Amino acid sequence: MAARFDRCAAGLVLAGGIRLANRIYFAPMGIDAADDDGSISEGMRRFYRDVIDGGCGLVILGNSAIDGSTRLQRGGLCLFTAAQADAVAPLLDYGEARRCPVAIQLQHYGAQGSTTMTDAPLLSPSGVPCRRMQRLDPNYRLRVMDQDDIDRTVRQFGRAAALARSAGSRLIQLQASNGYLIGSFLSPYTNKRTDKYGGDAVGRSRFLMEILDEIDRTTRGEISISVRLGIDDRVGAEGLQPALLLDTVRRLEAQNVAFISCSICIGETFGELAAPTEATLRDLHAGVRLVKSATTIPIGFAGGVGSLDTAEALLSREVCDLVGMTRAIFADNAIVSKSFAGRTQEIDWCRFDGNCFKDKSNPKASRVYCCVNEKYRRPTDIYYAS
Ligand SMILES: Cc1cc2nc3c(=O)[nH]c(=O)nc-3n(C[C@H](O)[C@H](O)[C@H](O)COP(=O)(O)O)c2cc1C
Ligand code: SF4
Numbered sequence: 001m002a003a004r005f006d007r008c009a010a011g012l013v014l015a016g017g018i019r020l021a022n023r024i025y026f027a028p029m030g031i032d033a034a035d036d037d038g039s040i041s042e043g044m045r046r047f048y049r050d051v052i053d054g055g056c057g058l059v060i061l062g063n064s065a066i067d068g069s070t071r072l073q074r075g076g077l078c079l080f081t082a083a084q085a086d087a088v089a090p091l092l093d094y095g096e097a098r099r100c101p102v103a104i105q106l107q108h109y110g111a112q113g114s115t116t117m118t119d120a121p122l123l124s125p126s127g128v129p130c131r132r133m134q135r136l137d138p139n140y141r142l143r144v145m146d147q148d149d150i151d152r153t154v155r156q157f158g159r160a161a162a163l164a165r166s167a168g169s170r171l172i173q174l175q176a177s178n179g180y181l182i183g184s185f186l187s188p189y190t191n192k193r194t195d196k197y198g199g200d201a202v203g204r205s206r207f208l209m210e211i212l213d214e215i216d217r218t219t220r221g222e223i224s225i226s227v228r229l230g231i232d233d234r235v236g237a238e239g240l241q242p243a244l245l246l247d248t249v250r251r252l253e254a255q256n257v258a259f260i261s262c263s264i265c266i267g268e269t270f271g272e273l274a275a276p277t278e279a280t281l282r283d284l285h286a287g288v289r290l291v292k293s294a295t296t297i298p299i300g301f302a303g304g305v306g307s308l309d310t311a312e313a314l315l316s317r318e319v320c321d322l323v324g325m326t327r328a329i330f331a332d333n334a335i336v337s338k339s340f341a342g343r344t345q346e347i348d349w350c351r352f353d354g355n356c357f358k359d360k361s362n363p364k365a366s367r368v369y370c371c372v373n374e375k376y377r378r379p380t381d382i383y384y385a386s
Contacts, residue, residue: 004312005312007312008336008340009023009340014226015256015257015259018101018171018224020057020058021099022336024325024336025057025261025325026056026060026326027060027324027325028061028062029062029356031368033075034075034078037084038065038068038079039077039086040077047375047376048095048102053337054334054335054337059100059101059102060173061077062105063109063180064079064084064107065078065079065080065107065108066080066108067160068118070109070122070181071109072109072112073360080156080163082163084163085163085164093168102169103169103171103172103173104172105173105228106160108175109122110180110183111128111129111130111179112178116138122140122141122142123149123181124144124190125144125190125192125197125207126190127142130266131268132267155214161219161225165223169223170223170224171225171258171259173226174225177228178265178270178273179233182207183266185204186230186248187230188238189239189266191204201244201247205247209255212255213255224259226258228261229248229291230263230264230265232284235266242288242291246294252297253295257297258297262300262301263301264287270357275352275354285314285319289319298322300321305325305328307339308340327356328349330350330356332349332372333375355378358384362382
């Protein structure tokens with residue numbers, strides 16, 4: 001192995017005895033190619049097997065909706081039935097056999113779901129709309145969650161975690177970033193509640209803490225939990241900022257959370273995640289560092305990492321403990337193994353053009369494609385101005 005990637009190649013053990021062979025993880029990517037009932041399709045299992053074979057230390061599956069009442073895309077994964085759990089089990093086994101744990105990301109889309117998919121108002125902490133979804137969804141409407149809605153949603157997370165456990169999962173991830181439901185409770189931009197679920201950082205994190213307790217209960221503590229934490233909404237002082245989260249991070253540590261994976265942006269600022277500027281990346285790295293300073297939980301993040309040289313530099317500067325790569329691994333599933341083998345000249349590099357992001361809201365695209373990877377080549381009738 002090329003010595004220049006020593007830090008990337010170092011193993012790590014997460015709480016619950018989850019052994020990672022190296023520090024690179026495939027950060028979640030919903031490619032919207034599930035079967036009609038929301039189960040993982042054979043095409044998706046093949047995609048993830050290829051990612052696992054490509055050498056990263058951990059794979060996180062793109063978001064799985066925890067209930068039929070929260071959906072975004074027709075081809076989005078779901079995890080609320082035994083059939084959906086059975087369908088994902090062989091992939092979890094495949095990862096375990098190759099020393100690459102596979103974590104299922106549990107998702108409630110909240111105010112960034114689609115009423116077209118569910119024909120019902122979207123749940124939200126305080127009724128603050130997502131301006132992006134308002135533009136895209138002609139029937140966009142919201143309902144402020146009452147206590148019954150909160151209790152029911154907490155139970156749905158618990159049920160999804162129990163299904164993941166029954167499928168053989170040892171690690172799940174809660175999507176608590178990017179403006180989706182849990183993240184929207186954490187953020188002062190979208191959580192204006194004055195009851196016990198709002199008001200201050202403790203109140204805003206209560207919904208997440210109740211979900212963690214419920215998952216502990218439904219899985220009898222037999223599953224490790226990772227939290228994908230939004231650390232900066234990129235809407236300025238009104239929104240979530242890293243410094244507002246330090247108390248929450250310490251509470252996650254007290255809950256024995258195995259891994260925190262940081263992310264930035266909410267629906268209306270996704271453009272900055274798709275094409276981060278140098279300034280965005282500087283803020284992101286500084287925010288991740290601050291979160292890391294508040295806890296001993298291993299910290300990772302994904303955002304604009306295109307090569308293992310960049311990942312190695314981030315690890316050596318102690319910005320984080322793990323490095324997430326989404327698009328670079330989508331563009332070349334084997335970027336990790338090729339880099340470790342010193343075959344970087346064979347890598348198909350991601351162009352970071354953001355076109356895979358655009359597929360997600362393009363009615364002509366029936367799934368997510370790539371401009372570089374031949375296996376997921378975008379059909380010629382779908383194109384974007386460069
Ligand atoms: C097509 C696409 C789908 C994504 N789906 C998810 C998802 O399901 N869950 C999630 O937390 N993040 C999702 N993301 C965000 C990525 O995990 C990651 O944060 C983002 O792509 C930045 O990392 P990168 O620069 O390495 O691609 C998605 C990104 C893309 C491009
Ligand atoms: S579509 Fe573009 S940005 Fe997305 S993975 Fe492929 S090359 Fe990278």
